Amino acid sequence: MAAAVVAAARVLKRKAPRGFLRNLIKRRKPQLHLKSGVDLWVHLNCLLFLHRLAEETRMQAFQNKSRIIKDKHIIAAAKVILKKSRG
Amino acid sequence: MAFLSENEGTTRTLLHHVLETQPLSSPVLSNTRQSKRSLSTSMGRPRRTLRDPPSRTLLSKQTKTAPAQPKDIGADGQFFVEHYDFLEEGTPRILLKKILQTASEASVLVPALVNSQEPEPVELQEESKWNSLELQLPELEPSVTVAPGLLVHSRKKRCLRVSEFEQEVDQGLAVASDLTGRQPASASKSSVTRSFNLTLATVRPPESVERPGLARRPPNRKAIDVEAFEQRLKDIPLTPLPDCRTYHSATPVDEDRPFQASPDSRGIRRSLAKGQELKAVTQKANQRMEKGPRKPTKSGTRSPSQNTPLSTISMSTGTRSRPWTGTPSQNSCFSAHSLSARSSISREARAKSGVAHQVEEEEERLMDDEAKESEEDTEIPQSTGNIRVQPRPGSWRCSLGPSPKGLPADEQRHGLDPCALVLPGSCQVGGAILFVLFLIPRLPSKPTQAKRAPKRRAPGPRQPRDPDKVGLNNYCKAFSFYAKIPMEKSASQTLMKCLNQYFRTLCDDLETFAHHAGRKTVLLADLELLMRRQGLVTDDISLYVLVERFLPLEYRRLLIPCAASGNSVFPAG
Numbered sequence: 001m002a003a004a005v006v007a008a009a010r011v012l013k014r015k016a017p018r019g020f021l022r023n024l025i026k027r028r029k030p031q032l033h034l035k036s037g038v039d040l041w042v043h044l045n046c047l048l049f050l051h052r053l054a055e056e057t058r059m060q061a062f063q064n065k066s067r068i069i070k071d072k073h074i075i076a077a078a079k080v081i082l083k084k085s086r087g
Numbered sequence: 088m089a090f091l092s093e094n095e096g097t098t099r100t101l102l103h104h105v106l107e108t109q110p111l112s113s114p115v116l117s118n119t120r121q122s123k124r125s126l127s128t129s130m131g132r133p134r135r136t137l138r139d140p141p142s143r144t145l146l147s148k149q150t151k152t153a154p155a156q157p158k159d160i161g162a163d164g165q166f167f168v169e170h171y172d173f174l175e176e177g178t179p180r181i182l183l184k185k186i187l188q189t190a191s192e193a194s195v196l197v198p199a200l201v202n203s204q205e206p207e208p209v210e211l212q213e214e215s216k217w218n219s220l221e222l223q224l225p226e227l228e229p230s231v232t233v234a235p236g237l238l239v240h241s242r243k244k245r246c247l248r249v250s251e252f253e254q255e256v257d258q259g260l261a262v263a264s265d266l267t268g269r270q271p272a273s274a275s276k277s278s279v280t281r282s283f284n285l286t287l288a289t290v291r292p293p294e295s296v297e298r299p300g301l302a303r304r305p306p307n308r309k310a311i312d313v314e315a316f317e318q319r320l321k322d323i324p325l326t327p328l329p330d331c332r333t334y335h336s337a338t339p340v341d342e343d344r345p346f347q348a349s350p351d352s353r354g355i356r357r358s359l360a361k362g363q364e365l366k367a368v369t370q371k372a373n374q375r376m377e378k379g380p381r382k383p384t385k386s387g388t389r390s391p392s393q394n395t396p397l398s399t400i401s402m403s404t405g406t407r408s409r410p411w412t413g414t415p416s417q418n419s420c421f422s423a424h425s426l427s428a429r430s431s432i433s434r435e436a437r438a439k440s441g442v443a444h445q446v447e448e449e450e451e452r453l454m455d456d457e458a459k460e461s462e463e464d465t466e467i468p469q470s471t472g473n474i475r476v477q478p479r480p481g482s483w484r485c486s487l488g489p490s491p492k493g494l495p496a497d498e499q500r501h502g503l504d505p506c507a508l509v510l511p512g513s514c515q516v517g518g519a520i521l522f523v524l525f526l527i528p529r530l531p532s533k534p535t536q537a538k539r540a541p542k543r544r545a546p547g548p549r550q551p552r553d554p555d556k557v558g559l560n561n562y563c564k565a566f567s568f569y570a571k572i573p574m575e576k577s578a579s580q581t582l583m584k585c586l587n588q589y590f591r592t593l594c595d596d597l598e599t600f601a602h603h604a605g606r607k608t609v610l611l612a613d614l615e616l617l618m619r620r621q622g623l624v625t626d627d628i629s630l631y632v633l634v635e636r637f638l639p640l641e642y643r644r645l646l647i648p649c650a651a652s653g654n655s656v657f658p659a660g
Contacts, residue, residue, distance in 0.1 A: 020558035033608040054569035
């Protein structure tokens with residue numbers, strides 16, 4: 001694809017997609033209720049997960065001496081981090 | 088007039104005094120009254136020493152009435168005031184009318200109708216206007232009550248001022264006083280006129296009615312656009328070019344259809360997918376040219392915006408060109424269109440141009456012509472990236488110029504023209520022919536598109552995926568931000584899968600924890616436990632530290648409970 005590489009984002013979004021998170025959980029587990037502030041913590045959890053995943057991916061890319069993140073980097077990193085995030 | 092002038096001066100001063108001394112009373116009533124007074128006082132070039140803020144607003148409006156009033160009241164300010172009260176009760180309208188009449192002489196516009204209408208509508212619509220319209224006044228001139236009679240410059244600004252002024256009046260702000268003070272004689276004239284204009288603006292109820300509607304429209308439009316756009320993306324491999332639409336609009340023939348771009352293009356693509364009917368049509372192509380080119384043009388125009396679909400289509404068009412007798416130009420045009428797509432597409436287009444070029448051996452002429460045209464086109468649409476055009480030797484560029492360059496076939500011409508239109512820069516050539524021509528190339532591409540369409544258009548489980556996609560995109564950006572190094576586009580797909588997997592496990596864990604606690608609701612404790620088990624929260628790192636580190640400032644207050652005095656904790660745990 002042309003423009004296959006997307007530059008890294010400069011600014012992080014400030015607001016948490018609360019509605020999106022609620023819908024997501026509702027769709028997966030309709031029988032589960034969520035307390036009011038819980039979706040913010042879920043958002044925090046997601047950010048932390050992404051943070052760890054990004055770190056791991058970056059390490060993988062460096063190990064492969066590549067300056068761009070590729071699929072294989074992410075997959076390799078995800079294996080590790082998802083296992084960690086199992087709880 | 089002389090009398091007026093004298094009166095004006097006196098009345099102005101009187102009015103000013105009145106206004107100043109007059110206390111702010113109830114917004115509406117006081118406004119109306121005071122406005123009248125203000126008008127009288129703030130005649131024409133009032134030094135608006137606003138006596139009463141509400142009255143000021145009205146004053147400006149009533150400036151016209153001011154001249155009338157002095158006649159009635161006299162030169163005595165206070166006397167005027169007293170009388171004014173008296174008069175008010177009598178007939179403010181009459182006063183206004185008088186003022187307007189008198190002021191009309193001095194003012195530019197003095198329609199009698201306005202006078203009669205203004206007092207009432209001014210009052211009534213002031214409020215309505217205020218409420219309905221929230222105009223951003225360039226300058227706050229609340230005191231500037233637009234004299235209804237003065238319709239010197241009915242600009243929006245003035246209207247805004249009036250409305251805003253009215254708002255202030257309603258609120259009983261002492262704006263008038265400020266305004267009158269601020270507005271020196273120099274500005275008085277303009278202000279007066281403005282005030283007059285303002286009233287006029289307020290007088291027009293339909294405008295005010297319209298505005299709220301206008302104000303409301305944009306958000307709706309946005310929502311629609313996004314949805315439509317997304318739908319288009321899904322349905323059509325090629326994304327229409329918004330720019331091209333304008334070009335299409337130029338062509339009279341297909342105005343109705345082409346400009347619906349997305350729906351039409353979609354329709355065309357779909358038809359292309361089915362496209363077997365169209366294949367046969369060289370002859371039909373002409374007929375279809377009108378229809379087809381519209382759609383393809385639209386899609387073509389759109390396609391430039393989207394890289395991949397165009398490239399494929401151009402490919403398809405190129406391949407189809409052979410079987411498609413007499414419409415190689417069309418194909419090229421089509422491809423040209425696609426190529427003319429944005430930069431991203433350009434690369435693909437170039438590759439494809441090569442293909443298309445090979446395919447269209449017959450059309451060498453055309454291509455040459457096109458090339459020439461393309462060159463021209465390239466020059467024109469430089470903004471759109473002429474680079475794309477250049478790599479394509481001629482087949483791409485439809486002769487935007489109205490005069491087909493020696494293309495024997497009308498179709499060819501048409502093909503060229505629409506291509507030209509499509510070309511980002513040059514599209515403005517816009518002739519009906521262009522559209523038709525463009526349509527023609529579409530036809531051949533349809534069969535090719537048909538092949539590709541099913542590939543692209545088979546999203547399968549659209550529903551569950553689509554809503555996630557938008558939301559997950561935010562998290563993809565967050566990932567990209569944390570990673571700090573660029574990412575491939577294909578990698579983002581992988582990332583989405585990872586996120587899906589993560590959310591799945593997250594939900595399962597939360598449910599397990601809640602169930603373990605004998606609850607059906609997920610509480611904060613569950614989240615905390617989850618984070619602890621994940622290793623995010625340790626003895627060293629507390630939960631709130633993470634909040635402070637990762638979440639924006641606004642959320643701290645929400646998430647971190649603070650103990651306030653009196654044994655209360657907020658947010659309430």
